Amino acid sequence: MAKSSQVRGVAIDKNYRHCGALSIDLEGDGARYLFQNPEDTKIATPDPDRPATNGPAGWLPVLLALALCGWFATFIGPVSRGEVLRVSFDWAPSLGISLSFLVDGLSLTFLLLISGIGALVLLYSDSYLRGHHQYGRFALYLTSFMLAMLGLVSADNLIALFVFWELTTITSYLLIGFDADKEKTGAKARRSALQALLVTGAGALALLAGLILMGEVAGSYEISQINAQGDVVRNSVLYLPIVVLVLAGAFTKSAQVPFHFWLPNAMAAPTPVSAFLHSATMVKAGVYLMARLHPSLSGTDFWLWTLTVAGAVTAVFASLQALRQSDLKQVLAYTTLMALGTLTLFLANTSGYAITAFVTFLVVHSLYKAALFLVVGCIDTATGTRDAALLGGLARSMPVTMLAAAVAAMSMAGFPPFLGFIGKELKYAGALAVASEPVLVAGAVLLANALMLAAAGVVSFKPFWRPAGGALPRTPKEAPWPMLAGPVILASLGALFGINPDLLQSSVVAPTVAALLGTPAEAKELALWAGVNLPLVLSLATFALGLLLYAFHTRLRALLQRVLGALPDFDARWDDVLNGLKVLAGWQTRLLQTGRLRMYMAVILFTFAAVIAATLALKGAVVIAPDFSGLAPKHLTVIGLIVIGSAIVTLTDSRMASIAALGTVGIGVAMVFILYSAPDVAITQLLVETLVVVLVAVAMLRMPHLGAPGERDIRPRDALLALFVGGGVTLTLLAVLATPMDLRLTEFFEETSGPLAHGRNIVNVILVDFRAIDTFGEIAVVVIAALSGYALLRTGKEAGR
């Protein structure tokens, strides 16, 4: 019986407290259902020896990505000649929204990176997750993500860009949470997925607002048109809100401090996902957006300082964090943050050096970071661990992986003759050319680079050449060729472009600089040997400092763990925010959903009256000119009936009497309708009144007597509310009567109901013919209401008796 009374509480009253628990699921357990596979909860650990294949899901996406990459490669010729390719489809022309795409240098750079790395990552995944029971799903998510990302970097319409932006958010949520049903790590995967979704989603909302403001200010939603008249945006009074909102979206997506915490957590995803989303592509979407809108938004002090400070803080903070980690993947995650900070830093400026440095570093970083992530995946698969303290001596058993890692790491560390060296030289040149604080910026870049060199050593030198720190969970052996293809190709590209930078110069760097600054002439030359100059000196200083840091990195790690441990923990604050939200949701649910009918009625009526009162007051429509002239005795009788009925309702102690009195009020109103010759309405009113009295009387049999002992008298409050509502309605009616009535509709129906609808009763003709679709909607609602009410009553009955 105890149980049943609780269930009954839902239907009627009182035991409604538990609805406070109906708060939103913020822990991400809901995500579990999204990912859950009913028949198989056994988890496939990545094992390259498994004979099973993934079938078409394995190779089809690779072919698609390769085909796309080849197609984009055909654009290199036209784009390097300075052409801009554009194609547009109408989407919602009335809103100025079209599905338009544009390929210029900036877009093409991203398109090639995304499709190229995408093909390699998809090939890699096929081996990495060979025989995984959900590989088809994985491939679908990853391919959808790639397509969304390609759309994002080629969209030429603010709204289209935003749609693709959100598609990447959703697909990345699915990818981060891919391991949601794993027993050990599932909870973490779900939490990380939800965290990434909420942080980037919140930023995206701000971004949408910013983009709409921008479109309205510029008078067009086409990015190419907005960028062509950048001064309109810059000189607008809305410039500041636009920049703040757009940067909120870009900074959350690109994980700038203080929104950085989701990115290291997102490493819960399978390694190929981390390589693709969280190093090469998605996190760069924020950077891409800043670059895309650079012509319209940059060039102000606000832009300069916001990006400089955010970028510099992120770069240094992330480099320190990177050295503190011992999980190889976490090291790479934080060096990615560092790269994003550096890219942001360069976008603060409008000098040719800074933008050239931006493009070059963008390419360098995508190449070596994706390669290193994939290498870490190989090491993880081969040995069963990613712990830097444990790993060692892998050079003999995994020679190809070692080579690829070494080449990629040399690029990351910035040694000649790799592309990373050129990138680093340009970084220094760019840093020295910045408009804000060259010394400070160059100092930040120097520190970040030195720390990155040390991190490169941790990732790719130590695991291969130093003695192992302990027994490895598995005997290491070389990864299969599809897993090696990615790291090898990406690392070799880094070397190729380093030795022959001209390949990159004309095809990628110059067109991208042109897209940002308007002319390819601003692009600086990429060269391995630029003579003895300040950047070279700084490079040498970096090597010295970086090697020193690597030599002492074990001791440094202990120190950093102590020092950084004292900093505020953003991840824990995130939990506080979520818990705060839950408390707020619980509080407002208990406040509004009390489960007491009386409260619901009061809230509804009060809101209704408040809205009326506010409208009347704002429009100044209060007219107090009642006209009692046309009142005959019959009118007065009806009014008297209504007034007396109302008085009895409010004064009686018996529920039955008050229902009956309410019935008289209803009948009085029906008589008003009859007096003004509206028989249909009067009949309906009478019948509804009768049925309501019957229904309510039946319900009332279960209710306690009014004014039962122990109950607080709330009539004064109700009286006030009633006066408020009544007054509001009266004033509205007076205001309506003060304006002349528009009879056009009435005349139309009077004239046409006979000839067109073969009926003389206008009311019914309107109901079943002229406005039949409204009626259809209404009867559908009536059916739904009846069935719901029936279900509710039945649930109570079965549980209760």
Place this chain on the structure above:
Amino acid sequence: MNSIILRVATRYLAAILLIFSLYMLLRGHNEPGGGFIGGLIGATGFVLHAIACGTKEARAALRLQPQTIALSGLGLALLAGMVPALMGDAFLTGQWLFLGAAEGEKGLPISTVLFFDIGVYLVVLGAILTLVFAMEEEI
């Protein structure tokens, strides 16, 4: 409610109410009435029956589940709307057929509008009875 007077009176009243409800339904297009009003009156008849003789008897007299009646009413209204749609007009456009129409004689008008109105009648009747019966059984 155990009252012999009410029970005896109900036997006649309910029948009269049902006939009257059909009358109101059919005259609705030209005189006050229609599906809504007809359905309400019909429901009153069965509600009266339920109050006087209990819901068990009222349900037996109705023969069909009231939910079924409401749903079939909705279905009938939908069909009445689909017919003109299939004939190439807009959804719910009235289609008229005058049976036995001749020179000077209008004939018997049959229309999709009539079936739509009957659908409304069934929905209102069924929905109200669904709720009233369930609530009375609660007591």
